[in-house]
Amino acid sequence: MVGMARPRFHRLDETQQQAILDAALTEFAARGFADASLNRIIESAGISKGSMYYYFDGKEDLYAHVIRDRLEAVIERDGPFPVPEERDPEGFWTVLAGYYLRLMRALMGDPQTAALLRGWLAGAGTPSLGAAAREAEQRMLPWLMQTLSTGQRIGAVRTDLAPELILGAVMGLGQAIDVWLISNPPADAVLEDAVSTVMDLIRRVVAP
């Protein structure tokens, strides 16, 4: 499986694992995948190049691993985010709005992880982001598809367009909104208003 550190990485001393992941997170968050330097990560982590390639298949493999690691950390700390089981549209959207608000707060409190995940999502459409990092993106797909399915079943989401198009549109919209929110960070007092605006935009796109 791509995007998976070699099993021997998990047998490595915890402190050293952390040193590698921290160095990688810092570099990838600051510069994005393409402009990040594996050599700088290696130096910062205090290991040798041979070691790095002993534990990871390469730069892309390390990147995908760090993304998974951070996603799992966010879910563990701020989750869970089960697929909504509500039966009425208002309930459905309320749950999703709550998830979004929670995620926004979490990422506002963890700017490095936020930057990493942003860079990853933004780069998803470019060739320089390799298969491994795209595979990481694919991992979110089942959750998204299930949520979409639920929304369609209860009348909250349109059924006249291909699911892939609906999801893509929401993701594209979400990223654009994200970019704007970075430039115009809402005060905590109006975070919920911002979330309402976001949910409204998404609902408009997906409403039956």
Place this chain on the structure above:
Amino acid sequence: MVGMARPRFHRLDETQQQAILDAALTEFAARGFADASLNRIIESAGISKGSMYYYFDGKEDLYAHVIRDRLEAVIERDGPFPVPEERDPEGFWTVLAGYYLRLMRALMGDPQTAALLRGWLAGAGTPSLGAAAREAEQRMLPWLMQTLSTGQRIGAVRTDLAPELILGAVMGLGQAIDVWLISNPPADAVLEDAVSTVMDLIRRVVAP
């Protein structure tokens, strides 16, 4: 001004200008900015590295120039696209739908230019795309802002959100739709249906 070949480039023999731009277009369209190799472009163009740096400030400068060159070519061949002057919303959207249809047809007939422009728009959110290429993107802004303004004036576009957010949302949506259309290219017979779907999605986002 960045993104501008040095004036001496325009004094270069036409054939050689074209060789450089063709080699650059091919490489950037195929691999995107980050993974493109300036050395390969140089070799393919049949010039020396010293020459390339004599005419351009670097890889990024060349990229921005090729983008402008292709955008201008598209506008020259398939334009013009004046800011709509209609006074009623339906007229406004009809004009924009016509522009979109024309652009889609144009880009379907010019896949290399389409790939280049796609790579550019997709990369706009990533750090590896430099200031010069982002400046090229900024050049579309006045047209977009004017169109948005017209739409707002005649009641076709909402006024309750920041213009930057509305534009960003439309661009983000547009890219997601574009990605989907690449994977699911519509037959010419249903191109207008596809355009209608796209316009509907955009209208939902921006409607008052």
Place this chain on the structure above:
DNA sequence: GGCATTCTTAGACCACTGGTCTAACTGGTG
């Protein structure tokens, strides 16, 4: 305790990158 085996590390080496720089070539002018 020594030896063999396996695991892990170190860093030399490679082809390639974008970019700089200098010498040489070319063309125009007086």
Place this chain on the structure above:
DNA sequence: CACCAGTTAGACCAGTGGTCTAAGAATGCC
């Protein structure tokens, strides 16, 4: 023909991601 400005060629540089091999370290067995 000499001089000057414009242009070209490609050597050189620091850095990249990745490979490879030798050496060191750890473990297990007799």
